[in-house]
Amino acid sequence: xxxYRHPHxxxxxxxxxxxLQDEQLKLLLIKxxxxxxxxxWALPGGFVRMDEDLDAAAxxxxxxxxxxxxxxxxxxxxxxxVDRDPRERxxxxxxxxxxxxxxxxxxAATDADEAGWFAMDALPALAFDHPAIVDMAxxxxxxxxxxxxxxxxxxxxxxTLTELQRVxxxxxxxxxxxxxxxxxxxxxxQIEETGEMKRDTASRPAKLYRVRDRxxxxxxx
Amino acid sequence: xxxYRHPHxxxxxxxxxxxLQDEQLKLLLIKxxxxxxxxxWALPGGFVRMDEDLDAAAxxxxxxxxxxxxxxxxxxxxxxxVDRDPRERxxxxxxxxxxxxxxxxxxAATDADEAGWFAMDALPALAFDHPAIVDMAxxxxxxxxxxxxxxxxxxxxxxTLTELQRVxxxxxxxxxxxxxxxxxxxxxxQIEETGEMKRDTASRPAKLYRVRDRxxxxxxx
Numbered sequence: 001x002x003x004y005r006h007p008h009x010x011x012x013x014x015x016x017x018x019x020l021q022d023e024q025l026k027l028l029l030i031k032x033x034x035x036x037x038x039x040x041w042a043l044p045g046g047f048v049r050m051d052e053d054l055d056a057a058a059x060x061x062x063x064x065x066x067x068x069x070x071x072x073x074x075x076x077x078x079x080x081x082v083d084r085d086p087r088e089r090x091x092x093x094x095x096x097x098x099x100x101x102x103x104x105x106x107x108a109a110t111d112a113d114e115a116g117w118f119a120m121d122a123l124p125a126l127a128f129d130h131p132a133i134v135d136m137a138x139x140x141x142x143x144x145x146x147x148x149x150x151x152x153x154x155x156x157x158x159x160t161l162t163e164l165q166r167v168x169x170x171x172x173x174x175x176x177x178x179x180x181x182x183x184x185x186x187x188x189x190q191i192e193e194t195g196e197m198k199r200d201t202a203s204r205p206a207k208l209y210r211v212r213d214r215x216x217x218x219x220x221x
Numbered sequence: 222x223x224x225y226r227h228p229h230x231x232x233x234x235x236x237x238x239x240x241l242q243d244e245q246l247k248l249l250l251i252k253x254x255x256x257x258x259x260x261x262w263a264l265p266g267g268f269v270r271m272d273e274d275l276d277a278a279a280x281x282x283x284x285x286x287x288x289x290x291x292x293x294x295x296x297x298x299x300x301x302x303v304d305r306d307p308r309e310r311x312x313x314x315x316x317x318x319x320x321x322x323x324x325x326x327x328x329a330a331t332d333a334d335e336a337g338w339f340a341m342d343a344l345p346a347l348a349f350d351h352p353a354i355v356d357m358a359x360x361x362x363x364x365x366x367x368x369x370x371x372x373x374x375x376x377x378x379x380x381t382l383t384e385l386q387r388v389x390x391x392x393x394x395x396x397x398x399x400x401x402x403x404x405x406x407x408x409x410x411q412i413e414e415t416g417e418m419k420r421d422t423a424s425r426p427a428k429l430y431r432v433r434d435r436x437x438x439x440x441x442x
């Protein structure tokens with residue numbers, strides 16, 4: 001047992017894990033196997049260990065749920081309303097992560113019955129204050145579209161400009177002008193031609209691009 | 222004594238309290254009266270109580286240190302490196318607050334020897350990871366200048382356009398063009414003429430303005 005002179009809260013890290021699939025913005029949810037909210041969908045997350053930094057806790061949860069590492073992960077906001085967990089005082093440091101569409105996998109999560117990707121506009125009822133966390137993550141993502149190249153994080157290794165445009169459209173939920181989009185995105189100087197073409201039966205061959213430096217998410221000024 | 226099956230961290234709220242004084246961006250520091258870092262300057266802050274929300278904890282700390290309430294306060298980021306406090310695991314939810322220049326006061330802080338306002342470019346050595354917290358707060362403030370009316374929060378009840386321009390210049394640390402600044406700031410439609418003039422001996426009479434709705438910090442889109 002651990003003893004303290006004053007009561008202490010628990011601290012968790014929860015992650016909103018976004019991806020783009022079928023031209024839709026989706027997020028990963030797990031079905032809770034234990035009380036409270038047993039059987040309900042929730043964001044993946046867990047307790048921050050005493051010997052790990054907050055970012056490390058979020059990365060560990062991400063890896064446990066998806067097997068994925070090395071993707072874009074950012075702290076979102078800390079939620080700490082007194083009654084947000086019916087059991088005890090739990091303060092959660094929320095993160096969001098962006099997974100490229102070609103790296104979507106799922107592993108059996110240790111504390112969940114099931115896990116699945118849900119389109120943002122068809123989310124099930126969520127446990128705890130997770131609806132508020134998801135809302136804020138989505139707002140942050142949309143806001144960042146305007147002044148950063150954050151959306152590039154969703155792209156697979158190589159992609160066409162049309163595919164990139166579809167990603168922006170899916171997040172913004174609006175149709176963009178093709179010519180303006182191409183001009184804008186090429187002027188950012190963040191993607192480069194691979195020299196290869198994408199050829200499928202449905203459309204004309206299109207140039208394949210790649211992100212110049214995937215580690216870097218540039219702030220557009 | 223409080224007993225837990227697993228070890229628990231402590232959670233604090235620390236606040237970067239900004240104001241503008243003598244055309245300089247300043248922040249409030251307290252001199253620590255207790256170990257660790259006894260005698261060193263630090264951000265005001267303290268433990269989050271089990272029965273108060275995070276924002277409430279930050280507002281309480283702000284009121285205790287400055288006697289001020291009802292000002293702009295925003296959560297900044299949560300800092301939780303394992304070794305950021307030599308005593309125990311302490312995770313701190315950092316906030317920043319903006320104090321109008323006509324409301325600067327100081328009260329004796331309960332856990333501090335002294336308190337004082339320091340110009341951003343003349344800060345003393347700070348305890349803990351507080352230099353990183355201050356850096357991030359300053360970056361957030363500068364970034365927000367571009368897409369919000371956040372700087373209006375620093376203004377006293379009434380002010381001239383020149384005084385407002387000095388505030389922007391102090392935060393950005395650059396000189397702005399008078400005509401462009403006036404055009405831009407009036408087009409935002411967030412301030413209005415009071416009908417009064419400011420008359421002092423040093424300069425020509427100038428129109429006094431006020432913020433139309435101080436509670437609202439508009440995002441400029």
